[in-house]
Amino acid sequence: MPKLYLEHNKLLELKGNIQTNLELYKSDESWLGQELSVTPSNSAQLKVTDLKKRSADDLDNAIRIYTCYKDLPYTLASDQNYWALLTHIEYWQFMRERWPIEEAQGDPEKFIKTRYFFGQKGMYRNGLSRLWWYVELTYDEAMADPYKYTKLLLEDQDLAGQTIENKYLSRNKVAMRALFEILDYVGKQQKVGAIQILTGKQRRNLVRDAAQYFNLSGVVEMWDILSSKEAQEKLTLWVNAYLKEIGVYISSTTQKIF
Structure with missing residues (x-):
C-alpha cells in the first residue's frame, strides 16, 4: 500500500x-x-x-x-x-x-x-x-460472491450515490445490506413477471423510502441487534406492503425476500 x-x-x-x-x-x-x-x-x-x-x-x-x-x-x-x-x-x-x-x-x-x-x-x-x-460498505467475504452487494449498488449510478451518501445507511452495514436484499428481491420479482419494471424514479423512491423506514424503525429497535431471521421477517412485511401500495404487482402473490 x-x-x-x-x-x-x-x-x-x-x-x-x-x-x-x-x-x-x-x-x-x-x-x-x-x-x-x-x-x-x-x-x-x-x-x-x-x-x-x-x-x-x-x-x-x-x-x-x-x-x-x-x-x-x-x-x-x-x-x-x-x-x-x-x-x-x-x-x-x-x-x-x-x-x-x-x-x-x-x-x-x-x-x-x-x-x-x-x-x-x-x-x-x-x-x-x-x-x-x-x-x-458492501463487501461480504462470507457470501459465495463477496461482491454481490457491490454489483447491486452499482447497477445504477444515481442509486449508488443516493445510497452511500445517506448518513444512516453508510454507517450501518446491517441496514445497508438489508436494502440490497430488498433491491435483489425486487429485481427477481421483475424477472419472473410478478411486478412491473420499476422506473428510475420508482427505484430512487424505493431507496429513499427504505432508508426512511430503517431510520424510523431504528429509533425503536436498532437494526444491528436484530437476528437474521428477525430482519428477514421485518423486510418481507415492509417490501411487500410497499410494492402493493405503489401498485406494481401484476398478481396478488407475495413472497419472502430470502
Whole structure:
C-alpha cells in the first residue's frame, strides 16, 4: 500500500488555488507529480474503456482499487489529504479520463473540489475514494460472491450515490445490506413477471423510502441487534406492503425476500 500523504499546508494551497491552476487540470502529465518528484504508476490499474460512457468500468475499478488498498485504515480512507494526493499523482491519467474538467457541468472549480478533493459530500464524491467506499460498505467475504452487494449498488449510478451518501445507511452495514436484499428481491420479482419494471424514479423512491423506514424503525429497535431471521421477517412485511401500495404487482402473490 503506497504511503503517500499530502501535507496539509500543501492541500490548503492546492485547494485555494484551483481557479489559478485550471489549465493545469487539463494537462496530460501530473504537474504535482513533477513538482514533488513522484512518478504516477496507477498501481491498481484503473481504466476507462468507453469515453462515451465513462462510468462503465466503475464496478471493475471499485474492485481493483479496493483489492489494492484492502487494508487501508479508516483514518486514511476518510482523509482528504490521502485521496487528494492519489487523484493528483498516482491516478492522474485515470482521473483525466474519468473526470475531465473539460466536460464538467457547471462550475469547474466546484467540480475539481468535488472529484479531486473532498467537496460538500466528502469522501463519497471524490473520484477515487468513492470507488473504495462502494466496496468497503458492501463487501461480504462470507457470501459465495463477496461482491454481490457491490454489483447491486452499482447497477445504477444515481442509486449508488443516493445510497452511500445517506448518513444512516453508510454507517450501518446491517441496514445497508438489508436494502440490497430488498433491491435483489425486487429485481427477481421483475424477472419472473410478478411486478412491473420499476422506473428510475420508482427505484430512487424505493431507496429513499427504505432508508426512511430503517431510520424510523431504528429509533425503536436498532437494526444491528436484530437476528437474521428477525430482519428477514421485518423486510418481507415492509417490501411487500410497499410494492402493493405503489401498485406494481401484476398478481396478488407475495413472497419472502430470502
